[in-house]
Amino acid sequence: xxxxxxxxxxxxxxxxxxxxxxxxxxxxxxxxxxxxxxxxxxxxxxxxxxxxxxxxxxxxxxxxxxxxxxxxxxxxxxxxxxxxxxxxxxxxxxxxxxxxxxxxxxxxxxxxxxxxxxxxxxxxxxxxxxxxxxxxxxxxxxxxxxxxxxxxxxxxxxxxxxxxxxxxxxxxxxxxxxxxxxxxxxxxxxxxxxxxxxxxxxxxxxxxxxxxxxxxxxxxxxxxxxxxxxxxxxxxxxxxxxxxxxxxxxxxxxxxxxxxxxxxxxxxxxxxxxxxxxxxxxxxxxxxxxxxxxxxxxxxxxxxxxxxxxxxxxxxxxxxxxx
Numbered sequence: 229x230x231x232x233x234x235x236x237x238x239x240x241x242x243x244x245x246x247x248x249x250x251x252x253x254x255x256x257x258x259x260x261x262x263x264x265x266x267x268x269x270x271x272x273x274x275x276x277x278x279x280x281x282x283x284x285x286x287x288x289x290x291x292x293x294x295x296x297x298x299x300x301x302x303x304x305x306x307x308x309x310x311x312x313x314x315x316x317x318x319x320x321x322x323x324x325x326x327x328x329x330x331x332x333x334x335x336x337x338x339x340x341x342x343x344x345x346x347x348x349x350x351x352x353x354x355x356x357x358x359x360x361x362x363x364x365x366x367x368x369x370x371x372x373x374x375x376x377x378x379x380x381x382x383x384x385x386x387x388x389x390x391x392x393x394x395x396x397x398x399x400x401x402x403x404x405x406x407x408x409x410x411x412x413x414x415x416x417x418x419x420x421x422x423x424x425x426x427x428x429x430x431x432x433x434x435x436x437x438x439x440x441x442x443x444x445x446x447x448x449x450x451x452x453x454x455x456x457x458x459x460x461x462x463x464x465x466x467x468x469x470x471x472x473x474x475x476x477x478x479x480x481x482x483x484x485x486x487x488x489x490x491x492x493x494x495x496x497x498x499x500x501x502x503x504x505x506x507x508x509x510x511x512x513x514x515x516x517x518x519x520x521x522x523x524x525x526x527x528x529x530x531x532x533x534x535x536x537x538x539x540x541x542x543x544x545x546x547x548x549x550x551x
Contacts, residue, residue, distance in 0.1 A: 239317070333365065336348065343430040
């Protein structure tokens with residue numbers, strides 16, 4: 229018997245799963261998505277889920293809070309059998325969770341119980357994980373703690389950014405999510421309890437967390453740079469004698485293990501180890517870091533050779549903060 233499905237999602241991570249629901253025999257009876265944000269302080273972003281729903285005649289609901297009496301009543305009127313949640317951006321109350329006959333499932337971009345929270349993709353790359361994936365789990369009031377109903381695994385690419393991994397995981401999520409829905413519909417789903425001893429957290433990122441800590445190893449900094457793309461982006465300050473510090477976003481960098489070959493007497497993390505017309509290597513807490521692509525504040529992204537053409541970087545220059 230076809231299920232009545234309600235999707236709750238906003239970001240592009242949710243879009244492939246949402247479109248996949250229309251390929252099943254089940255009925256998509258509603259979409260809950262975040263309100264449109266316009267006006268001062270907000271960029272206009274297309275809500276692709278909303279557009280897809282309206283094109284297919286699916287009712288769209290955009291409450292400021294899904295837990296208000298009106299939003300709860302709207303969901304109850306839809307009589308959903310199952311809610312499918314992915315990157316919705318709101319915490320569901322116990323009252324909301326009690327409405328769908330078969331409960332609610334979440335499409336989460338990590339191999340639970342690792343990386344519970346809002347930024348699992350970023351933390352996986354930041355921590356240098358070799359493998360990650362998607363977990364479909366039964367939602368309960370405790371954050372990302374419900375029974376696991378399905379998983380898919382994938383290797384993290386050596387140079388993969390959070391944005392790139394995000395898009396891959398969004399597509400990888402579709403088959404496993406649809407399989408879980410079919411198992412729920414046929415009453416064959418079997419949940420696996422999460423091991424609480426293995427739980428790690430992935431809280432929402434702050435803009436300040438993009439700042440590079442030059443005391444970390446070159447490899448750790450390179451992971452951090454990839455993790456911070458596309459937001460908040462990894463940044464540092466370049467200090468050149470006689471100039472104001474330049475705020476610099478680091479787009480791409482490469483660890484250099486044999487940094488002693490350049491200047492063995494340099495001891496401070498963030499110091500320039502080597503600079504010429506086409507390369508710039510900074511010291512880290514372990515190894516050197518070659519900067520490949522950068523973006524000065526207010527300027528375009530550029531390869532390091534273009535940046536060096538307009539900036540007098542020398543062996544006396546340095547990166548970071550020495551307060």
